[in-house]
Amino acid sequence: MAQIANLVSAMKILLVEDDEIFIAAIATSLACQNYTVESVTDGEQGWEYAQATLYDLIVLDINLPGLDGISLCRQLRDADYKGAILLLTAQDDAHSKVIGLDSGADDYVVKPCTTEELTARIRALLRRPRETTAPILQWGTLQLNPSTCQITLADQEITLSPKEYGLLELFLRNPQRIFSNAMLLERLWGFDETPGDETIRTHIKRLRRKLKSAGAEDVIENVYGMGYRLMPPPDQLIAASAESTDAINSADRADQDSNLSTASIAVNEKVEAARAAAIATLSQFSDVIAARLATLQEAAETLQEIGALPSTLHQQAQQAAHKLVGSLGMFGLQEESNLSKKIETCLSQSSVISNPCQLCKWISQLSQNLEAVLIKVNKIPSACQIESGIRINAIFSDCLEQQMISLLVVSTSDELIRALVDIAPKTLQITQVTDLDQAQQQFVHRLAQRPPDVLLLDIVGFANMVPISSFLEKVSEAFPDLLIFILSCQNTFQVRLKLARSCQYTFLSPSVTAQHLLDKMLEKCSCYFPTHYHVLAVDDDLMVLRALEQQLSRWGIQVTALSNPEQLWNTLPQTKPDLVLLDVEMPRIRGIELCRVIRSDCQWDALPIVFLSAQSDCRTLQQVYSSGADDYITKPFEYKALATRLLNKIRRSRLVQRKLIGVSK
Amino acid sequence: MTAQRKILIIDDEPDIREVAKLSLKITKHWDIVSAGSGDEGVRIALEERPDAILLDVLMPIMNGLATLKSLKSYPETQVIPVILLTATVKKAIQEDFFYLGAQGILIKPFDPGLLGEQIESILGWTNLNMV
Numbered sequence: 001m002a003q004i005a006n007l008v009s010a011m012k013i014l015l016v017e018d019d020e021i022f023i024a025a026i027a028t029s030l031a032c033q034n035y036t037v038e039s040v041t042d043g044e045q046g047w048e049y050a051q052a053t054l055y056d057l058i059v060l061d062i063n064l065p066g067l068d069g070i071s072l073c074r075q076l077r078d079a080d081y082k083g084a085i086l087l088l089t090a091q092d093d094a095h096s097k098v099i100g101l102d103s104g105a106d107d108y109v110v111k112p113c114t115t116e117e118l119t120a121r122i123r124a125l126l127r128r129p130r131e132t133t134a135p136i137l138q139w140g141t142l143q144l145n146p147s148t149c150q151i152t153l154a155d156q157e158i159t160l161s162p163k164e165y166g167l168l169e170l171f172l173r174n175p176q177r178i179f180s181n182a183m184l185l186e187r188l189w190g191f192d193e194t195p196g197d198e199t200i201r202t203h204i205k206r207l208r209r210k211l212k213s214a215g216a217e218d219v220i221e222n223v224y225g226m227g228y229r230l231m232p233p234p235d236q237l238i239a240a241s242a243e244s245t246d247a248i249n250s251a252d253r254a255d256q257d258s259n260l261s262t263a264s265i266a267v268n269e270k271v272e273a274a275r276a277a278a279i280a281t282l283s284q285f286s287d288v289i290a291a292r293l294a295t296l297q298e299a300a301e302t303l304q305e306i307g308a309l310p311s312t313l314h315q316q317a318q319q320a321a322h323k324l325v326g327s328l329g330m331f332g333l334q335e336e337s338n339l340s341k342k343i344e345t346c347l348s349q350s351s352v353i354s355n356p357c358q359l360c361k362w363i364s365q366l367s368q369n370l371e372a373v374l375i376k377v378n379k380i381p382s383a384c385q386i387e388s389g390i391r392i393n394a395i396f397s398d399c400l401e402q403q404m405i406s407l408l409v410v411s412t413s414d415e416l417i418r419a420l421v422d423i424a425p426k427t428l429q430i431t432q433v434t435d436l437d438q439a440q441q442q443f444v445h446r447l448a449q450r451p452p453d454v455l456l457l458d459i460v461g462f463a464n465m466v467p468i469s470s471f472l473e474k475v476s477e478a479f480p481d482l483l484i485f486i487l488s489c490q491n492t493f494q495v496r497l498k499l500a501r502s503c504q505y506t507f508l509s510p511s512v513t514a515q516h517l518l519d520k521m522l523e524k525c526s527c528y529f530p531t532h533y534h535v536l537a538v539d540d541d542l543m544v545l546r547a548l549e550q551q552l553s554r555w556g557i558q559v560t561a562l563s564n565p566e567q568l569w570n571t572l573p574q575t576k577p578d579l580v581l582l583d584v585e586m587p588r589i590r591g592i593e594l595c596r597v598i599r600s601d602c603q604w605d606a607l608p609i610v611f612l613s614a615q616s617d618c619r620t621l622q623q624v625y626s627s628g629a630d631d632y633i634t635k636p637f638e639y640k641a642l643a644t645r646l647l648n649k650i651r652r653s654r655l656v657q658r659k660l661i662g663v664s665k
Numbered sequence: 666m667t668a669q670r671k672i673l674i675i676d677d678e679p680d681i682r683e684v685a686k687l688s689l690k691i692t693k694h695w696d697i698v699s700a701g702s703g704d705e706g707v708r709i710a711l712e713e714r715p716d717a718i719l720l721d722v723l724m725p726i727m728n729g730l731a732t733l734k735s736l737k738s739y740p741e742t743q744v745i746p747v748i749l750l751t752a753t754v755k756k757a758i759q760e761d762f763f764y765l766g767a768q769g770i771l772i773k774p775f776d777p778g779l780l781g782e783q784i785e786s787i788l789g790w791t792n793l794n795m796v
Contacts, residue, residue, distance in 0.1 A: 271778030274691040278777035285680040326752040329774020
């Protein structure tokens, strides 16, 4: 695939040929001669590529699936393609050659031919002087000169990496077009490189940052659920608003402009939020979609078996395809919607299917795509559902209903139990058992109900640590949220270490009063079992926000999602979160700047701030921590690990706060 | 400030109803009622008197055309503008609907981000009229 780094020295060649072995041979040979080669296997793709990138030469096979070589050649010339075109064909007769050359090709090579001959012809064609000097691409005062690979903004040069250059060139060449991550990967990364979506996001962010620091803001926009697109250049926006406010005097106009842009940001957010909400409902309808797909699959199977479709199945399949056309696009599945449209058209033409093979191929492709989507969607646990825009979290409401905390005390001391029961608040439900076996029963027994939230294990008088360790290990593994307190006279490092090898616990000494013991437990419980934890997350990527909202709710963390960093300052006092999650790179305002703003106010001194980012270079890390952040989590991450880290931060900060308040009292 | 509009969505497909509902609530804060069949739609239209109706063309039992005819037969509902929601746009079908008084067509799949805007533009509900 294209190596943009070679662009300065190399001529760009596009091979449109369905014989992949032939492509491989020619591409290797041309690459050795320092040409940049891209290849596609059908005419339609060839057309798309030729529109997106400027090639010095296009090699076209005449017999292509989809759009044939001659038609593509004509289409290219009609579209004013000025590069060279070399036709390849198996037909060695004068008539074919004439048709080929008349369609606008510069040369004609008959297959089979040797690689040497073909590359020699290519070299000869590329030596010819031609009008391929690319026009300079422009976006406001930003200019990209494809022939020199130079990028300038108001005559100041901007240096970009090859990938960033490739991205910018692609966007500038296709101002209206939305590029999905998959399309960008296909265009700018090689077959042997398989970076994830995160890589693209990072490159886009870096590109945005470089453009922004040079003075060009908001060049590329996120189109939610679809990909990225070039924004209209700033002069067009100004022109548009100037038109509407022509009659107003200039002072008013300045005012109006700023109102307009704020209004348009708000509108864009709503549009994106609506698209995001639509995508979020996909899991609710995965059964409906799967059923429609199953009907199509049944039709394909029947068609393959008996070569025809019974009329009922035909009708059902047509309806299923029709419904898929109508619904998939709403969930951002444009490609799948288009595919369904092709299937529907094919099914609706007549009672006899004219091209059953093609139909089966489309259905199988649709199945593949949709099954992948459905698997992904169903993996997201539906602990929370969106109903009329209100999120109901099962775990969360469960906590609210039963604010009771159940405490299991394992102790042979009746005295301790009596004392605890006497002073315990009503919300603490105490159960007592006298040995480890009974204690274990409590956990096994209660599996169907709610297991104990807190365990107080009195090991005073236990000589053998082995069964204790093994019990603690089992219980803490099965119930990671269980809060464990251990009462022991042996306050030595050795004992503490032995216990630490089995679980996370709080050590208590029996010398204190029952009241003190209870206070200690309740203090910790109040940090571990509040009604909810509240995290404010700021990220410009709505997909990330949506995922955080959905996933973190499983651990009782309620997320307030903000895609516009500018709203953070007003949202903070309103929501009073337990923790703030920030993305490092966002358009307009960087996460680090936001973090400094939060820390600039004494009120938020102790508020835990955690960064989420794909970047993990030393400089960024240094900046993040020195801006006052408490933690830095690198993407991609496991939600479970993320939740644990966030909960630890919140709980610790609550404990510290509580202690500070205690001290000041 | 935008006035509170009430929209009725008549579509037999639950996903379309849900997404349209969410979309219009989020982007326009409109009040949304929905019906899964033609006759339910007519009943709700009579009860709720929405400001506009989004009507699916292909529905089992009582299809879009029959529903539109029924809506136009009641004095209470005949003035309510109806917009068709369909994935296929056959010219002959379109003509039938327009003859019966449909205001416009929205093609499925619609963009949940822009559905509200499209309805406003078909019905001429610009924000200026409603300030």
